[in-house]
Amino acid sequence: MTTAPRGGPAGPVSGGGQAAPSQVRPVAGSTLPADPHLARELLDGLAEAVVTTDHGGRVTLVNALAGALFPELRPGTDLAGGALPGLADAVRAGADTFDAEHHGRHLHGLRRELPGGRSAWYVRDVTEERARAAALLAERSRTRFLAQAGSRLGLCLDREQALRAATTLPVPYLADAALVVHRPPPPAGPVPHWIRYAAGDPGPAAGVGDPALLGAVPGLVGALDGDAPEPGPWRGAELTGVLPAGFGRPGAVLVSPMGGAGGPAGALILVRRPDRPGFDRRELALAREFAARAGAALAAAQLFGEQAHLARVLQHSLLPPDLPPVAGMALAGGYRAAGDGLRIGGDFYDLFPTGAGALFALGDVCGKGVGAAVLTGRVRQSLRTLRLVEPRPRELLGLLNRALLDAPDAARRAQFTTLLLGALTCEPDGGLRVRLAGGGHPDPLVVRAGGGIEPVRVGGMPVGALAAARFGVAEVRLAPGDLLVAYTDGVTEARGGPGGLEMFGEPRLRAALASVAGRPPADLVDRLLRLVDGWLGGQVHDDIAMLVVAPAPA
DSSP states (O other), rough: OOOOOSSSOOOOOOOOOOOOOOOOOOTOOOOOOOOOHHHHHHHOOOEEEEEEETTTTTEEEEEEEHHOOOOOOTTTTTTOSSSSSSHHHHHHTTOOOEEEEEEEEEEEEEEEEEEGOOOEEEEEEEEHHHHHHHHHHHHHHHHHHHHHHHHHHOOOOSSHHHHHHHHHTTTTTTOOEEEEEEETTTTSSSSSSEEEEEETTTEEEEEEETTTHHHSSTHHHHHHOOOOOOOOOOOOGGGGTTTTSSSEEEEEEEEEEEETEEEEEEEEEEETTSOOOOHHHHHHHHHHHHHHHHHHHHHHHHHHHHHHHHHHHHHHHHSSOOOOOOTTTEEEEEESSSOOOOOOOSSEEEEEESOOOOOOEEESSSSSSSHHHHHHHHHHHHHHHTTTTTTTHHHHHHHHHHHHSSSSSTSOOOOOEEEEEEEEEEEEOOOEEEEEEEEEOOOOOOEEETTTTTOOOOOOBBSSSTTTOOOOOEEEOOOOOEEEEOHHEEEEEEEEETTEEEEHOOOHHHEEEETTTTHHHHHHHHHHHHHHHHHTOOOOOOOOEEEEEEEOOO
């Protein structure tokens, strides 16, 4: 008698080969070969356990594999006695299948009817199949967890947000509580901080750890230095003060380093309750991978925060300032950057009060974005300094021209700007005298109180382009109710309208100014910016700046 080895769904052995069991299973009305020895060899060669029963549930045949799986079964065994509970229950219930666990093995049985009310049960050991399926599901679950965690962590651009994600994401999938110990950025000092989240908490809790915490938790100091200690069960006292009051004694605890680009960003502590199994090999690898991703997210968020702070400082210094009040004058400025996320660009305006009145500047440097903003800052700072030694507008343009040409990087990059300077002086009758100097900038417009529009021809060459540049001059008087409107070419060259390509143009600008004649400068700026924004319709545009000057109302 030949005994087939255990295995998958292979069929009976014949001449040393295997065939699928479905090819030899009896069906209703079939008969076994007349030679009983051949029939027995066929049954014993099957890779499935075969048990046949009579109409009363008594075992009539047990093949070799069934005898190995169920040593308690013999021909004549009454299944009603409970010899094999899963099979016995199926026989009593008249079921066609059963699933049961027997001696630590998972079994699946399928019934086929035989003549005379008999039944043949084909039983397979599916322990390995289920283990493989469970492993596949577990791997899919781990992959899904890492994908979701990576997506969440990748969206954390704030350090505190990254810390909260690092503690909430692994609970309860990896642990019953998660704790991140980290050293905050300067000037907070070397005392460790922690943030914790446990299953059932309304949200993460944070605190400042006692310095003794580093020595009380085994492996924590090494993890903060980048080492990866092994997990272990610890006494509850070692985490007293950082776990929730009702958490109880911790079971398995795993400490993992949270690496960043410039070194460890912190340490992740995963804590399980005593009734939960410890970390197996795959869970350990998963926890380490999550900690590494969380550390990278924390380091990236911290770097982003530092850069955002730097950007805010630079932005504050480069954006057009709030105009200071000047006696006898009403002033208003407007600004739109060319879509840069930092809201800084190459157009600018500034106002410098003087003993006799004020000096204004409106300019448009070469380029866009951050590079143009850097040159803008250089021009504005140079003007602030040079005006102290030269208050006359045209002479001041000459000094600025020389300063830009003498810059160390002037030979490598374009350093020129169009610029309009205006010296404002109050007159006894309440009007303003404006002495203008221009360096290639669009001519300003005067809006008379009655609605008339007059251009002021200034001209001149761009500042910083040529050593022998010549600059234009002009003078205009503003009576009460009049306004001087200075603007950059981003206003007239704004492309939009019904077709999306037509320029706003000077005629449309003049019509808009005439419609608000006699209104305060702030109203004019607001009206004009809304018109240009509507004309653009959200399209990309050049930098826009404008400055409106008028005598103060009586």
